[in-house]
Amino acid sequence: MSIINEIVYPIIYILPAYVANGAPVIFGGGKPIDFGKKFRNKPIFGNHKTIRGLIAGILFGILIAFIESIFLPYMLIIGIMESIGTHIGDLLGSFIKRQFDIKEGASIPLLDQYLFFVFALLLAYPFGHMPDIFGLLLIIILTGLLHRITNIIAYLIGLKEVPW
Numbered sequence: 001m002s003i004i005n006e007i008v009y010p011i012i013y014i015l016p017a018y019v020a021n022g023a024p025v026i027f028g029g030g031k032p033i034d035f036g037k038k039f040r041n042k043p044i045f046g047n048h049k050t051i052r053g054l055i056a057g058i059l060f061g062i063l064i065a066f067i068e069s070i071f072l073p074y075m076l077i078i079g080i081m082e083s084i085g086t087h088i089g090d091l092l093g094s095f096i097k098r099q100f101d102i103k104e105g106a107s108i109p110l111l112d113q114y115l116f117f118v119f120a121l122l123l124a125y126p127f128g129h130m131p132d133i134f135g136l137l138l139i140i141i142l143t144g145l146l147h148r149i150t151n152i153i154a155y156l157i158g159l160k161e162v163p164w
Contacts, residue, residue, distance in 0.1 A: 010135030011142070012068060016079030017120035018143075020061025020086040022150060025159050027060075028053025033091070045094040046104040058083045074129055081123040089119030107164040113147040114140075 030052040034044035065079020093115040097108060117140075124130070131139065148164075155163035 005132070006134050007138060010131040010139045012072070012075070013078070013129070013131050013135070014082070014117075014120070014139045014143070015068070016061040016065040016075075017082040017086045017117065018146065019064045020057040020083040020120075021090065021116045023057045023060040024050070024053030025154050027056035039095075040099065042101065043098045045091055046098055048104050049091060049094050054087055057087055061086065072129075074127065078124045078127050078129060081127060082120040085119040085121070085123030086116045088123070089116040092119070105162045107162070112164065113144050117143050 028048075028050045030050045032045065032047045033049045033051055033054055034046070036047075037044055061083025062080055065076050065083065068079060069076035093108075093111050096111065097104075097106065102108065121130070130136070151160060152163045154160040
């Protein structure tokens with residue numbers, strides 16, 4: 001059990017998803033992805049899910065994957081899939097919340113913290129190189145902690161309206 005395999009590699013592996021998930025907070029805004037359309041008389045995703053945020057998230061996740069692929073070539077396709085999966089999970093979470101009349105910005109524990117993560121891993125899984133069980137446990141714990149910490153920081157510096 002080396003520190004590289006158990007700690008560093010899992011972080012490298014999930015980093016494109018983390019960046020893809022965080023970039024829209026910084027670079028988002030503009031037109032909503034759903035263009036204000038409704039499903040069952042409820043917003044599909046809501047105004048906080050924007051085209052610019054989606055594109056920025058995917059592109060910055062891919063940028064990280066490209067940088068990682070210089071050292072680990074297989075990380076390019078994994079990072080691309082994680083970046084796309086991150087946004088599928090995030091949009092699904094927003095869709096679920098809108099359909100249950102949960103207002104934008106409101107938090108649902110676990111859904112907000114982990115749905116992006118689950119879909120990132122699901123889309124990346126077929127391409128192999130998944131961290132072992134200890135690495136997965138590490139990034140599960142790290143995901144919960146980082147989600148909370150980064151949201152508080154984003155709130156304190158004015159990038160988010162709520163600290164969750």
